[in-house]
Amino acid sequence: MAATPARLLPLVRGNDRAVALIVAHRQAALAALRERAVRRPIVATRYDLLHYLHQCMAFDGEEALRVFFVNARRELIAEEVLARGGPAAIAVEPRVVIVRALALAAAGIVLVHNHPGGDPTPSAADRRFTRRLTLAAECLGIEVHDHLIVARDGHHRIDVAMVD
Structure with a gap:
């Protein structure tokens, strides 16, 4: 989850859309973790x-x-x-x-x-x-x-x- 887009691109054979989805998933997961951490x-x-x-x-x-x-x-x-x-x-x-x-x-x-x-x-x-x-x-x-x-x-x- 912590990989940068530059590190992900070769792993998914240059598929920019796959990189964008992985990055979006990471951002959504971090947002959920943050909400849970700071609501109290x-x-x-x-x-x-x-x-x-x-x-x-x-x-x-x-x-x-x-x-x-x-x-x-x-x-x-x-x-x-x-x-x-x-x-x-x-x-x-x-x-x-x-x-x-x-x-x-x-x-x-x-x-x-x-x-x-x-x-x-x-x-x-x-x-x-x-x-x-x-x-x-x-x-x-x-x-x-x-x-x-x-x-x-x-x-x-x-x-x-x-x-x-």
């Missing part, structure tokens, strides 16, 4: 959300930072990809996330990014970013609820209360 308050460790994120991001070839902006009851206000990077890193400043949260009047955020290499273990840079963002958000009354890393081999939750 967002809790990053809930199975539905993890399943959606794994299907949506774990097999991407480049890192991306996805942010769920929530109200005080953790109900979804918006879900946005705020940054994309290469296969090994992403460059984003905490202020980008904070500015968007303020624009949406979000009371909290749930961060998610992927590791294209397959290992969900957080890097030192991941922990630094989480710490910087959490401190900045706290000053403005925005709660960072969770920071998840998804990858082919699973997921990892950076405990925002224990970030070194």
Whole structure:
């Protein structure tokens, strides 16, 4: 399901229509998974959300930072990809996330990014970013609820209360 149209085309012998159907099926499946994951308050460790994120991001070839902006009851206000990077890193400043949260009047955020290499273990840079963002958000009354890393081999939750 995660294959790009360019990777699918040779597999279906150049049949553009078959590629379009496969891509449409993937989009419909992701939409169904997303609806199931966000129809209740967002809790990053809930199975539905993890399943959606794994299907949506774990097999991407480049890192991306996805942010769920929530109200005080953790109900979804918006879900946005705020940054994309290469296969090994992403460059984003905490202020980008904070500015968007303020624009949406979000009371909290749930961060998610992927590791294209397959290992969900957080890097030192991941922990630094989480710490910087959490401190900045706290000053403005925005709660960072969770920071998840998804990858082919699973997921990892950076405990925002224990970030070194």
